[in-house]
Amino acid sequence: MQKPFDVFVLEAPDALAVHWGWALALGVAIGVLGILAIIRATAATKIAVGFLGILLITSAAAILLFSVSVAGLWSDFFVHVLWGVLVGVVGVILLTRPMLSAEALTLMIAFYFLISGFSTIGYAFSAHLDGLWVYLLQGGVDLLLGLLLLTGWPFTGDWAIGTFVGIDLLFKSWSIIALALGLRAISEGPLF
Template structure:
């Protein structure tokens, strides 16, 4: 198929390092299991990372603001950057409060994404695989409703659970990729 690549296209150097790819997968897998074993700690850790990213983004916005040639844009960039930095510091100072806000936004976002995906599935009705799109839309809405319905109590574990599950799937993917490289 034109335009597609496989793992072996990385060349012999990637194939020779298949063990490192598997090792990376194992690290991800273990990290995911640990995260699921302590979802509250994983939630706090994920909020901390969000806080770091927001603070860095805010600093970048402020730096960019100083490069603006007009005062109107200067103040807007500085304001945006300052808001990001403040939000980042709120995440640092009170990660559980930040997890409450992020969890509510996640739940609402999942509901909205599921509805939009359902509309897409309805438009694709009759096309191959449209039922799977509809199924994923329903699951996404259900997960979003469950998060919002249990909010704010769900804030203690939702983000950590999502992090753990993501790490486990990423780990499994890297392990599979490494084994495929070995067998290529």
């Protein structure tokens, strides 16, 4: 028996496939932004940290507005106001001092990679799983990244975040381009 939404699921790829060119253009544009972020890593770091600051300031405003809705409960009101103020202060610091903030964030990222690497390697040995080498490789890469960031700190703060954003954009670009090419194959029918 066919379910009511099966028709939409079957028709969706064809409707998307017609517009595969837009997906390809988006993938290429994101790839260009990724390459630019890697080339201009310091500028990308400033932009990423500034954007995070804007998000935190916006969140602080939302938290403060929410605190008004719980004004009848004084203890909740003050907790939310304090939380909103703290989030706002961190956002302002990120926005006004992006490079100093980037250094602090890079230090936290370095410790994250180190802890993640040690945890992954420890888990691999304790769990006795098949494919142990995958976990060891992942843990080793995390340790290497953490040590790279930590040994060069604070100078790694200038480029690390921008470079990571650029690499992430490149991977997203490749996946969107692969999707676009898959949609193209759907729209043109089988190749053979």
